[in-house]
Amino acid sequence: MFTREEALERVEGARSPADLFGPFDAARTKEAHRLVRALALVLHPDRVGADDSRAHAASAKVSQFHRMWPHSDQVVMRTARSAYPIAGRHAVGSVANVYRTDGPQVVKVVRAAALNPLLHAEWDALRRLGRLTDQHPWLRPYYPRLVDESGDVGRGERAFTVLEALLDGFVTLADVRRAFPGGLDGRDYAWMHRRLLRAVAGAHRIGLVHGAIVAENVLVHPERHGIVLAGWTFAVTEGERLLATDKTICYPPEVRDGHPVTSATDVHMAHTLMLDLLADNEHRQRTFALGCTQDNPARRPDAVDLLTEYDELLEELYGERTFRPFALPRTGA
Numbered sequence: 001m002f003t004r005e006e007a008l009e010r011v012e013g014a015r016s017p018a019d020l021f022g023p024f025d026a027a028r029t030k031e032a033h034r035l036v037r038a039l040a041l042v043l044h045p046d047r048v049g050a051d052d053s054r055a056h057a058a059s060a061k062v063s064q065f066h067r068m069w070p071h072s073d074q075v076v077m078r079t080a081r082s083a084y085p086i087a088g089r090h091a092v093g094s095v096a097n098v099y100r101t102d103g104p105q106v107v108k109v110v111r112a113a114a115l116n117p118l119l120h121a122e123w124d125a126l127r128r129l130g131r132l133t134d135q136h137p138w139l140r141p142y143y144p145r146l147v148d149e150s151g152d153v154g155r156g157e158r159a160f161t162v163l164e165a166l167l168d169g170f171v172t173l174a175d176v177r178r179a180f181p182g183g184l185d186g187r188d189y190a191w192m193h194r195r196l197l198r199a200v201a202g203a204h205r206i207g208l209v210h211g212a213i214v215a216e217n218v219l220v221h222p223e224r225h226g227i228v229l230a231g232w233t234f235a236v237t238e239g240e241r242l243l244a245t246d247k248t249i250c251y252p253p254e255v256r257d258g259h260p261v262t263s264a265t266d267v268h269m270a271h272t273l274m275l276d277l278l279a280d281n282e283h284r285q286r287t288f289a290l291g292c293t294q295d296n297p298a299r300r301p302d303a304v305d306l307l308t309e310y311d312e313l314l315e316e317l318y319g320e321r322t323f324r325p326f327a328l329p330r331t332g333a
C-alpha cells in the first residue's frame with residue numbers, strides 16, 4: 001500500500017507506461033492491475049477532495065498509461081531461465097537482427113522462422129567453442145559467449161539467442177573498412193589478423209568451420225586491440241557442406257560449388273578479407289594473403305602454421321612487436 005506522497009511520486013516520475021509498470025509482458029497483467037488498484041486507493045477522485053488537482057492528474061495518468069501499456073513497444077524475450085527486455089535494435093545481420101537489452105546481453109532474433117535451423121547450428125557451434133575455451137581460457141576473448149537461448153519455439157515462431165553484449169567500444173571490421181577507404185596500414189591490420197588467425201585456428205582444433213568470415217562478422221575493439229569472430233550461424237563440422245550460404249559470399253570455389261568445406265575454406269575467407277582491408281601498397285602482406293586464397297584448398301596453408309608464418313613475416317617487416325594505438329577517425333557528427 002502507498003501513502004499519498006509515495007503514490008504521487010511514483011506516478012509523476014513515470015515518463016512512460018514501462019516506467020510505471022515495467023516492460024510490457026502479457027504474463028504480468030495481474031500485477032499491473034494490482035498496482036492500478038493500489039494507486040487508486042489513495043489517488044482516485046472518489047477518495048480525494050474535489051479540489052485535489054494533483055491527485056486527479058495523477059489518477060488520469062495511471063489510467064492512460066495502463067491503457068497504453070500493452071501497446072508500448074517494449075518487448076520482452078522469455079526463455080526457460082530468464083526474461084530479457086528489449087531496449088532497441090543494434091544491428092541488422094545477414095539472417096538475424098541484434099537487439100540491445102536492459103542488461104549486459106544482446107538478443108539475436110532470426111528474421112524468419114524458416115531460418116531457425118541456422119540459429120540452432122550457431123548454438124551448437126558456440127557450445128563447442130565454450131567447451132574449447134574452458135580448456136584453453138586464453139582463447140576465450142576471440143569468440144562470442146552464449147548466455148541463453150529460446151530453446152524449441154512454437155510453429156512459425158522465431159528462435160533467438162542471448163549473447164554477451166559486445167557494445168562498449170566495439171565496431172565491426174566493416175566499420176573499419178568504411179573509416180579507411182584507402183585501406184589499412186599493414187601495422188594496424190597486423191594485430192587484427194594475428195588475432196583473427198588465432199580465432200580461426202582455435203575453431204579448427206575442434207573441427208569447426210566458420211564458413212562466413214566476412215567484415216560484418218569480425219568485431220573489433222580498436223582501443224584494446226580486441227578481435228571477436230562472431231556470426232556462427234553458417235558454421236559446420238569440417239567435411240560437411242554449409243547449411244546455407246550468405247548470398248553475398250560466392251567464394252572460395254568449394255563454397256560456390258556447394259562442395260564440403262574444410263578449415264582451408266576459412267583460411268581462404270580470412271585472407272580474402274585481408275586483401276580487402278589492406279592498403280594497395282602493402283605488397284608483402286598482400287602476397288602472403290594471395291598464397292592463402294588459392295583455388296585449390298589443398299594448396300592453402302593450415303591456420304595453425306599460418307600463426308607462425310605470419311609472425312615471421314611481421315618480424316621481418318616491422319621488427320620487434322610494439323603496441324601501436326589504433327582508433328577510427330571521428331566523424332563530423
Ligand SMILES: Nc1ncnc2c1ncn2[C@@H]1O[C@H](COP(=O)(O)OP(=O)(O)OP(=O)(O)O)[C@@H](O)[C@H]1O
Nearest residue numbers: 091093094095096098163164165166216231232233
Ligand atoms: N555479441 C554481440 N554484441 C554486440 N553486437 C553484436 C554481437 N554479435 C553480433 N553483433 C552485431 O550484430 C550484427 C549481426 O550479428 P550476427 O553476424 O551474429 O548475425 P547474422 O549476420 O544475422 O548471422 P550470421 O553472421 O551468424 O550468419 C554483427 O554484424 C554485429 O554488428
Ligand SMILES: [Mg+2]
Nearest residue numbers: 093094217231
Ligand atoms: Mg553476420
